[in-house]
Amino acid sequence: MIEAWDDVAVRAGFAEAARAFAGLVRAIPGDAWDGPGLGEWDLRSLVGHTSRSLITVETYLGRPAEREDLPTPEAYYLAIDSVSAAEVAERGREAARALGTDPVGFVDAAVGRVLPLLDRTDDPLVTTIVGGMRLSNYLPTRIFELVVHGTDIAVAAQQDPPAYSEQLLTQVATLAAAAAVHRGRGVELIRAVTGREPLDPTFSVV
Numbered sequence: 001m002i003e004a005w006d007d008v009a010v011r012a013g014f015a016e017a018a019r020a021f022a023g024l025v026r027a028i029p030g031d032a033w034d035g036p037g038l039g040e041w042d043l044r045s046l047v048g049h050t051s052r053s054l055i056t057v058e059t060y061l062g063r064p065a066e067r068e069d070l071p072t073p074e075a076y077y078l079a080i081d082s083v084s085a086a087e088v089a090e091r092g093r094e095a096a097r098a099l100g101t102d103p104v105g106f107v108d109a110a111v112g113r114v115l116p117l118l119d120r121t122d123d124p125l126v127t128t129i130v131g132g133m134r135l136s137n138y139l140p141t142r143i144f145e146l147v148v149h150g151t152d153i154a155v156a157a158q159q160d161p162p163a164y165s166e167q168l169l170t171q172v173a174t175l176a177a178a179a180a181v182h183r184g185r186g187v188e189l190i191r192a193v194t195g196r197e198p199l200d201p202t203f204s205v206v
Contacts, residue, residue: 017146048095065132
């Protein structure tokens with residue numbers, strides 16, 4: 001477990017990332033929703049996929065787990081490899097449909113439900129798509145998704161990225177580095193971020 005992940009910092013980071021995501025969605029021009037988003041997704045599907053970082057927290061809190069299968073945030077990203085790219089893509093399209101005719105309202109309402117729900121919740125074991133996790137270990141993965149896909153949304157909508165705090169960006173970078181190490185690719189990352197060697201174009205921690 002990364003020492004930087006204390007419960008107060010995690011919850012603050014999630015709240016900041018969620019509110020920044022909602023702000024990005026509110027700023028999307030009306031004619032951009034059906035335009036390019038990320039890969040095979042249009043922008044609506046990208047927003048739908050990103051909104052799942054809110055919806056899954058809400059859903060998983062209603063699914064207690066009996067055991068802890070994944071003890072760290074970075075372990076989640078290795079485990080999620082068992083979910084196919086096709087499944088992820090289809091979930092994004094399903095989430096796009098779930099946005100309905102008012103995607104801005106959908107996202108604002110989700111933020112309005114989930115953040116107060118977390119304020120009333122301690123640190124339960126929850127059942128994720130890849131096994132049981134402590135909420136405090138699952139939330140960093142949602143911070144990561146909200147920020148990474150937040151930057152994707154900003155690019156697709158031709159917006160400036162949100163002014164994320166130093167603490168939030170440190171959380172995202174910390175998890176990215178830990179995930180790379182967990183995958184056995186830590187040296188590659190270190191060589192790249194210190195200007196020694198470029199990363200392979202296919203390199204990704206997720």
